[in-house]
Amino acid sequence: MKTLKPLAAAILATLATGAWADTATTNQTGSGNTASTTQSNTFAADATIDQTGDNNAATVSQSNSAAPMSADIDTVGNDNTASITQDDSWFAQGTILQDGTTNTADITQVNISDVSDATINQINGADQSAASITQDGAQTSSATITQDTTGAGTTATVGQINVDTALATVTQSNGSGSMTNVQQHDGVDLTTTVNQSDSSFATALVDQTGDTNSTNISQQNVSDYAYAEVNQAGDNSSVDVLQDQSHDSYAYVDQNGSMLTAEVDQGLGDRNLADINQTGTDNFARVEQSGSDNEGMITQSGGNNSADIDQWGGNGHAAITQSNVNNDAYINQTAPAEFGVADITQSGSNNQADILQTGLGTALDPNTATITQTSSFNNASIMQAGGAGNSATITQM
Numbered sequence: 001m002k003t004l005k006p007l008a009a010a011i012l013a014t015l016a017t018g019a020w021a022d023t024a025t026t027n028q029t030g031s032g033n034t035a036s037t038t039q040s041n042t043f044a045a046d047a048t049i050d051q052t053g054d055n056n057a058a059t060v061s062q063s064n065s066a067a068p069m070s071a072d073i074d075t076v077g078n079d080n081t082a083s084i085t086q087d088d089s090w091f092a093q094g095t096i097l098q099d100g101t102t103n104t105a106d107i108t109q110v111n112i113s114d115v116s117d118a119t120i121n122q123i124n125g126a127d128q129s130a131a132s133i134t135q136d137g138a139q140t141s142s143a144t145i146t147q148d149t150t151g152a153g154t155t156a157t158v159g160q161i162n163v164d165t166a167l168a169t170v171t172q173s174n175g176s177g178s179m180t181n182v183q184q185h186d187g188v189d190l191t192t193t194v195n196q197s198d199s200s201f202a203t204a205l206v207d208q209t210g211d212t213n214s215t216n217i218s219q220q221n222v223s224d225y226a227y228a229e230v231n232q233a234g235d236n237s238s239v240d241v242l243q244d245q246s247h248d249s250y251a252y253v254d255q256n257g258s259m260l261t262a263e264v265d266q267g268l269g270d271r272n273l274a275d276i277n278q279t280g281t282d283n284f285a286r287v288e289q290s291g292s293d294n295e296g297m298i299t300q301s302g303g304n305n306s307a308d309i310d311q312w313g314g315n316g317h318a319a320i321t322q323s324n325v326n327n328d329a330y331i332n333q334t335a336p337a338e339f340g341v342a343d344i345t346q347s348g349s350n351n352q353a354d355i356l357q358t359g360l361g362t363a364l365d366p367n368t369a370t371i372t373q374t375s376s377f378n379n380a381s382i383m384q385a386g387g388a389g390n391s392a393t394i395t396q397m
Contacts, residue, residue, distance in 0.1 A: 021046045021067070031055050031077070038062075045069040045089075052076045054100075063087035071095070078102055084118075085110075092116040092138075101127045101151060106134075113138040120145045127151025134159045135166070142167040152176040158183070158192075165189040170204075173197040180204045188212060188234075200224045206231070213237040217251075220244035224269075233257055247271055247291075258282060266294060270313075273297075278305070289316065292338065300327065314338020314359060320345070327351045333367070335359035339387065341368045349375040354382075361387035371395070 021044035026035045031053040037060045039045035044067035049058040051073075057080070060071040068091035073082040078100040086092040088111045096105040098121070107118040116138045120131040128151065133143040141163055145156040154175055160166040164187045171194075172178040178199045184190040188211040196202040198221040206215050211234050219226040220242060226249040230239045233255075239262040243249045246269045253262045258280045266272040270291040277299045278285055284305075287296035290312040298307040298320045305327045309318040314335035322329055325348040332355075333340030339361040344353040353371045361367035366389035371380040373396045382392040 021070075024048070026050070026058075028056065029053060033057070035059070036061075037071075039069070040064050043067050045071075047071045049073045049082075050075075051080065054078045054080070056080045058082045060084045060094075061087075062089065062092070065089040068092060073097070073105075075103065076100060080104075082106070084108070086113055086116065087111050088113065090114045090116075094118045096120045096131075098122045098129065099124050101129070103129045105130070106132045107143075108134045108136075109138045109141065110134070110136045114140060116141040118143045122147045122149065122154070124149070128153045130155045130157075132157040132159075133168075134161075135163055136161045138163055140165040142169070144169045146171045147175070147178065148173050149175045153178075155179040155181075157181045160184045160190070161186055163187045163190075166191070168192045169194075171195045171197075172199055172202065175199050177201045178203070182206045184208045184210070184213075186210070190214075192216070194218065194228075196223055196226065197221045198223065199226075201226070203227045205229050208232045208234070208237070210234045211236060216240045218242045218244075219246055219249065222246070224248055226250075228252070230254070230262075232260070235259060237261070239263070241265070241274075243267075243269065243272060245269060249273075251275070253277065253285075255283070256280065260284075262286070264288070264296075266291070270294065278302075286310075287318075289313065292316075292335075298329075308332075309342075311335075311340060314340070315365075317341045319343045320353075322346045322348075322351065324348045325350050329353045331355045331369075333357045333359060339365045339367050343370045343372075344380075345372045346378065347374045349377045351375075351378045353378070353380045355392075357382075357384045357390070358386055361390050363389035366390050369393070373397075 022042045023046045024037045026049045033056045037047045040063045047060045054077045062069040069089040070093040071084045074097045076099045081104045083106045084094040085108045094107040105120045109116045118133045131145045147154045158168040194204045194217045196219045223246045228251045241251045241264045244267045253276045259282045261284045263286045264274040266289045274287045276285040285298045286308045293315045295317040296309045301323045307320045320329040331342040355369040357367040368391045369382045384390045
């Protein structure tokens, strides 16, 4: 078994304890204070700023380090600003914690800052607070923003550009009008997770390009009037949007590529809208809605597509449009005392379309099912059970 020589062991122990790093520590109490730390061309850098009071500003700038850099800013109070910039250092760590209202936090990690981690946490009534993380050219990096507030109008922004294996995570809870915007461009293995809980009028926007992408958005627990939008371009992408116990919410998914999967679940909510638009091959789309007066739409172009809409509530409207060949479309509308409207349109050959309606339609509000197929070798099926005045139309041409 090999053992380290005393000198080598001492060097490693020194590096582990940070004794060879340039270390800067600032503590301020009061209002209207400014703290600035700059560390450049160092072997390693470690900066800490703690501020208590209102209207304070803290800035850390670190660059050109041969070893990992670390920056930590903690503020307690209102109307404070905190900014961290880390340039050209691998394994950089940037952390900002803000406790208060109307605070602003920003972390930037650029220029070969590989395997970096940026974290912003804003808590306790962070009304109108804003958090932003930018990572450019920082391979295998992660960005995390958490905003836990009883206030309104918090915003979280993540930009990851030229980053392979990028992870963005945003959590916003207990507020109103929260806004999340995640942009991941010019990279591969991009993953985004957005969780907005108990936040009415919440908005989540995710834009991704690259291969093997994955997006998850969760808007739930009385998050009424929520809006989720995902745009993806690339291969092997997957989108999963959950809007649970949310009324008057809207989910929009637009994908462009091959082997893409999109699923939207709008449960226990009324007057929700889900719209999925896919182009490419081997796509799969699903919409599930429970509640009344919901609307689901799926549009697919390309071959071998599969679309499924399930509506477990009354007065639902569902529409699936598919082009090309070997597609499969299914709509299920189940409501014990209300009607449904379903429409499937397929162009191309060797397609399958099925509609099942079990709601109790009436002469004034009947179940309505329509299937239109063009070209040849297509199959269509409509089954309606319950109620009166139902309408079923199949057109094949």
